[in-house]
Amino acid sequence: MTAVTASAPDRSPADGVGPKNRVRLDVWITYWLFAAFYTALSVGVVFFGRATPPPRPDVTDLQVAQWFDKHQWSIQAGFAVLLVLAGGAAVSNGIIGYFMKRMSSGSLLAYAYIAGMGVGAIPGFHLLLVCWLTATFRPDRDPAIQHMLYDLGMLSYNGSLGCFTAAYTVLAIAILYDRNHIFPKWFAYISIWQIVTEVLATQMWVFHSGAFAWNGMITFYVAVVVFALWIVCLLPILRNATKAETAHTPPLYPAEVTR
Template sequence: MSILASNRGSLDADRPAPVGKPDVWIIYWIFPAFYAIFSVVFVVFARVTPPPRPDVSDAQAVEFFEAHGTTIQIGFTLLLVILGGAALTNGLIFYHMKRMSSGPVFAYGYMAGMAVGAVPGFLLVAVIFLTATFRADRDPQQLGMLYDLGLLSYNGSLGCFTAAYFAMAVAILYDKNEIFPKWFAYVTIWQIVTEVIATQMFVFDSGPFAWNGSISFWWAVVVFSVWLCALIVLLKIATAREPVDSPPLD
């Protein structure tokens, strides 16, 4: 028994010690937690994912806000409380992009694009829908306009995210430190493609190019889900590979 215990102890001693900086690990675990709450807010409470139909009358928009007013208020109030989680998650990506040999300018470009994109991407729809549910006696035309404005902002915020994904893809392709694998750059490029295609939702109120269409929305959801799941895994690998004693980034 003592021999077995000794062998087990030597095996444990031979195993590589966990690497990665503790502060980076803390932010890493916030990443999936934030997106889990984010998904619950938008899917279960606010009911904007999947988005309701764009081809509705003002009266039907009023019915939507009346039917889901309470959950919209709960969900988007919760989102406003945890909004800073977006900054932390994007900061983690920014941190690992600065570790790339491709230079910090792409990291700054990504961070700036995502920071600007957070306003139309989900902050604006939250404020607009909370405004629509704040006074139930608003004119139906006003509520119809808030309905369109909120959902077009949420689903159609394009250029800022396109710039961020472009910066990330180029940084990965030029990086020699292998922070992220090259194939992830091509997944990120597909994010750009879906953002460009989504411009059609400002023209069509029904069909595959509408804001709830199979091409403008559902294809983008599939690509984004693949991208996000891959990113969570790759961030974990990148965090684990960083030496604990590596010097702080400039």
């Protein structure tokens, strides 16, 4: 039996095209798509969809109908665009999972992270868009039904907990057990704080007002600060990891055929 390995011809770094001088273009493209998606998401939910900062939960059917009427066009414009761009969530999960597979903690946690975030994106993002677009699709709909869509969208958007908790948990474990230094260890502790905010957010399913409501200081604003910090830290971490990815980096699956 012989092993045949596919490899590029060796070249000297002096010729300017050697392995150490070629970047992984696919990884760079995915990184910038990650950054663009979160930028578009922030603009869409803040300035168009009006979901962040969140509207009040302690409102009447009539007040909800008036609120949808007031923001009908911005919700339809912003959320329709986000529905088109929603696949960016998969790209964002993919690049993190890609680097998790480079960790010595193994591939299983990477797959668990991708699965947790992928499942969580449906109630945590898509359902809000669908509910509020449905509410604005027929402005003359019964205000009580609009109120149900209003509640369902916000409780799903802010209160989808389990999948994200699982994803942040496996990410933190992977980083702490990693010996390849793909992500810095301190980022694991920021991810653990993400878990804490998800647990605190369970109270929004009970309270209609105050610090524990879906627009409350504890359940929402603390979570937003921690999530913003997580993203702000993740961007340069992914950038540094991407810069280290060159054609010289060993592939995840070496091109070997044994016969």
